[in-house]
Amino acid sequence: MERKDYTLGIILIFIGVMFFLLNLNVLTFNWVLLILAIAFLGAYIYKRQMGYLASGLVLLAIAIVSLIDDYTFTNVNIKGFVFLWIIGIISLFMYSKYRTKGYLVFGCILPAIGTYTLIDELYYGDTFWVLFLFLALAFYIIYGVDYRKYGVTWPRTLSIIMIVLSLLFLLSSKTVVQFKFWKFISYLWPILLVIIGIRIVYNMNKLNK
Known part of the structure; x- marks a missing residue:
């Protein structure tokens, strides 16, 4: 029997x-799940x-989330927070190994969303604006870590948009802004799409010259 089959056989028995x-x-x-995760990681080594x-890694993420949720924070649902952070860390590890931009994007965005879910669980007020603030930070990190050296600016643009949306949601939650907020957003996002589209066309035209 080949060595490869031997290893797979042991895993199946386990x-x-x-x-x-x-x-x-x-x-x-x-x-x-935790023991199986350790076994698979050992097989990888x-x-x-x-x-x-x-x-x-996937089994480890699921197992840790479930075990933490079983034994701690019984009054707070932290599954989303822990799971998204673990998957995010795994994605960043994969990015460091393969330098694939998709891993970097997921590795920054998922922890941002996960942190928001925890804050939303712990705080009973309107926290939706915090989500956009964390996403703004995530997109700027994406820009600074990888895209900046290639002259690609869409993550930075999205970061600015997220900051603007965060401020608008914050002002709306504090009833400072006296207008129909969602109607304003319905007009705002198409304009933002047009601006982003024009910027992309401009950059592509500049690169082709």
Whole structure:
């Protein structure tokens, strides 16, 4: 039997044993997921195959979120916060390894959304404006880390837009702005799309010259 088949066989046996222990109520499902995650990560260290790494990281994220939610913060739902942060960290790790921009985008945006979900759980007031503030920070980090050196400015533009929206939502929540806010937004976002589109066309035309 080849070495590759040998490793896969051990993993299958291990999975079978874990679920057998689950059926005997020796382990809970969350602990089974955690142990399986560690096993897959160990297989990755041994075989250096991305399939093992991806499986291990996903299972690890799910297991940690579930275990934390079971044993702590019983009055606060932190699953969304922890899960998004873990997936974000995994994405940033993948970006550092492969330099794929998509990983960087997810690695910055997901923790921003996750942090907002936690604040929304802990604070009972209107916190929607905080989401746009965190997204603005995320997009600017994306711009500064990768896109800036290539002269690509759309993350910075989105960051500015998010800041403007954050301020508008904040003012609306404090009843400082005395107008129909959502009607204003319905007129604002098409204008922003047109501006962004013109900017993209201008940049592309500039690059082609």
